[in-house]
Amino acid sequence: MKLSSHQNYDRKSELTAFDETKSGVKGLVDAEITTVPRIFIVPSSENPNSDEPPSPELNLPTIDLEGINEDPIRRKEVIEQVKNALGSWGFFQMVNHGIPDSMLEEIKKGVLGFFEQDDEVKKEWYSRGDRSGKLKLVYNSNFDLYSAPVANWRDTFYCPMAPDPPQPHELPSACRDILMEYSKEVMKLGINLFKLISEALQLNPDHLIKLGCAEGLAVLGHYYPPCPQPELAIGTNTHTDNTFITILLQDEIGGLQLLHQNHWINIPPNPKALVVNVGDLLQLISNDKVFSAQHRVLANKIGPRVSIASFFTTGDLQTSMVCEPIKELVSEENPAKYRSITVKEYHEHFNTKGLNGISALLRFKI
Ligand SMILES: O=C(O)CCC(=O)C(=O)O
């Protein structure tokens, strides 16, 4: 699904005017607008409402991680489930993942607190993310505002937490402590997941970690204000993630969907669960043994919706890590499907392209 822009108005000036308010989509809603500005309108042919309704028979797998580090038989079963889920869905929900429910509640509150703080204070964090700025945490609306075909009904902050963790004073007070604590727990869980995924790929448990898959972590806080005309807009446009894996926490509102066998499927909110999905970089190094599924978030009359996406990637940092299909997963009958790239090269291509419904991986296919 490719969204084409409809440029019969001065879109660029309207984007700039919106950007310069530094108040994001929340600012529009606070000003009590009753119609969606045209920079956000999804062309009708590509509107999610024109898709078939989600199929109720197809359910995303839920995997219970209880006992994986204590009981070898249980661990084997879980590895088999992970292999099936990532090979056919690219996604699963997990329960008993080790992060306390109370911490999940606290991080959602922290993100809500950041977006709902005094607008003048929040504006000080607003930037387009050039790393020459002093701010580690980048808050804006639509990282791809000027390149994507349609603006999304969402505000976001992006905060790199590893390999160079921010100093507490570099973080906004609304979510400082919980962001540090949550990302520590997510890193532990990520390491456990990379071990399970390594084994699911029939590699040594440490293989993906040794390659550097858990080296970089960024936490994104998303805020989706209520939308006066949700049928005309989209919360997050169709995309695959620019990560090795993503660990996602969503609140109770819903709207996250993934594309499975050509059907859009709802990912139902579960306050105790976290969603895991394969990103493009893991698909590339697995030589398509696991895949990075397209997903999106619908706009909603009800809101705000909050979600926290933890991205395992070093992003735009220059690291020595090269991504290429893992030797053990390549053979004469199954040759490498991608060329070698750096994470930075991939990231730059992803950012320039924006969320336009086309996979960034295509560029690196052999
Ligand atoms: O808000 C969500 O539920 C999904 C966000 C997402 O897909 C992303 O951050 O890549």
Ligand SMILES: [Fe+2]
């Ligand atoms: Fe995503």
